[in-house]
Amino acid sequence: MSEDNLASENYWKASEQKIPGSTRIPVDELKKFLDNKPGMVILDLGSGEGRSTQALKESFPEAKIVAFDLNHKGLEKTISDVSGRVQGTALELPFANESADGVVLCGVLTNITDKDPQKAVEARKKVIKEIARVLKPGGILTVSDFNREHNLSHYPVNYSRHELITNELGTIAVFDPMAKITFQDKGDKEVALLAGSPYLQRFAHHYSTDELTNLAESVSELKIVKHSAEIGTTPSGNPIDTIVATFIKSPKEAP
Numbered sequence: 421m422s423e424d425n426l427a428s429e430n431y432w433k434a435s436e437q438k439i440p441g442s443t444r445i446p447v448d449e450l451k452k453f454l455d456n457k458p459g460m461v462i463l464d465l466g467s468g469e470g471r472s473t474q475a476l477k478e479s480f481p482e483a484k485i486v487a488f489d490l491n492h493k494g495l496e497k498t499i500s501d502v503s504g505r506v507q508g509t510a511l512e513l514p515f516a517n518e519s520a521d522g523v524v525l526c527g528v529l530t531n532i533t534d535k536d537p538q539k540a541v542e543a544r545k546k547v548i549k550e551i552a553r554v555l556k557p558g559g560i561l562t563v564s565d566f567n568r569e570h571n572l573s574h575y576p577v578n579y580s581r582h583e584l585i586t587n588e589l590g591t592i593a594v595f596d597p598m599a600k601i602t603f604q605d606k607g608d609k610e611v612a613l614l615a616g617s618p619y620l621q622r623f624a625h626h627y628s629t630d631e632l633t634n635l636a637e638s639v640s641e642l643k644i645v646k647h648s649a650e651i652g653t654t655p656s657g658n659p660i661d662t663i664v665a666t667f668i669k670s671p672k673e674a675p
């Protein structure tokens with residue numbers, strides 16, 4: 421598969437909220453770091469159509485699992501026996517301080533992008549700060565997302581050419597696949613002009629482990645405790661590297 425397949429590939433379309441769920445749901449990490457006690461609260465932020473919510477409910481039957489998403493259509497499809505379905509943005513969580521034992525971000529951070537890369541970075545920091553605020557001391561955040569380092573899949577992405585459009589290294593431009601847009605036949609100037617293409621559907625950010633760690637540790641008291649590089653699948657079924665990273669909020673020190 422060439423870089424051009426990626427440029428024109430049909431990742432899930434933000435406009436249609438079609439959720440392929442192509443990164444692993446990090447339930448094992450939550451189980452490793454959280455005791456499964458009744459009354460536990462786990463927030464599934466960016467729950468989509470409820471794939472991750474369902475897996476969390478199966479792994480933590482005693483817990484209160486809250487499905488949370490920007491989009492109401494996905495929430496409506498989410499299993500009805502979850503303890504809550506809440507619509508809103510992860511940039512301003514409608515949850516109380518220190519109210520959650522666990523937070524899952526599965527395939528969500530990749531969507532936190534902006535035409536202005538500075539705004540994109542600020543938005544990601546805001547999401548992390550909000551998560552750190554709502555987590556209890558000792559609470560766990562697990563992130564499962566696309567990896568910028570393609571050591572396992574050798575998935576070909578020319579990030580510097582995408583940067584000509586997105587202005588941010590690691591952020592790719594996703595075009596309508598019907599338009600069959602390729603970079604191969606274009607010089608850099610022509611690629612940059614695709615920023616104005618009517619076929620440009622959205623941006624998606626791919627993370628390195630260092631970027632994810634620095635993002636969390638620079639703005640919050642979250643500390644990374646485990647990470648792994650794994651193979652996931654793109655929406656069109658191709659293998660691609662993913663990261664699963666787990667963070668703990670510092671427990672309260674004894675007085």
Ligand SMILES: C[S@@+](CC[C@H](N)C(=O)[O-])C[C@H]1O[C@@H](n2cnc3c(N)ncnc32)[C@H](O)[C@@H]1O
Pocket residue numbers: 432437439440441442445465466467468469470471472488489490491494508509510511525526527528531532
């Ligand atoms: C790829 S889906 C992941 C769905 C689910 N977690 C899974 O693994 O199947 C990403 C979801 O994140 C949601 N999302 C994107 N930005 C968000 C934000 N700022 N706040 C809340 N949800 C957001 C989208 O609406 C979409 O449903």
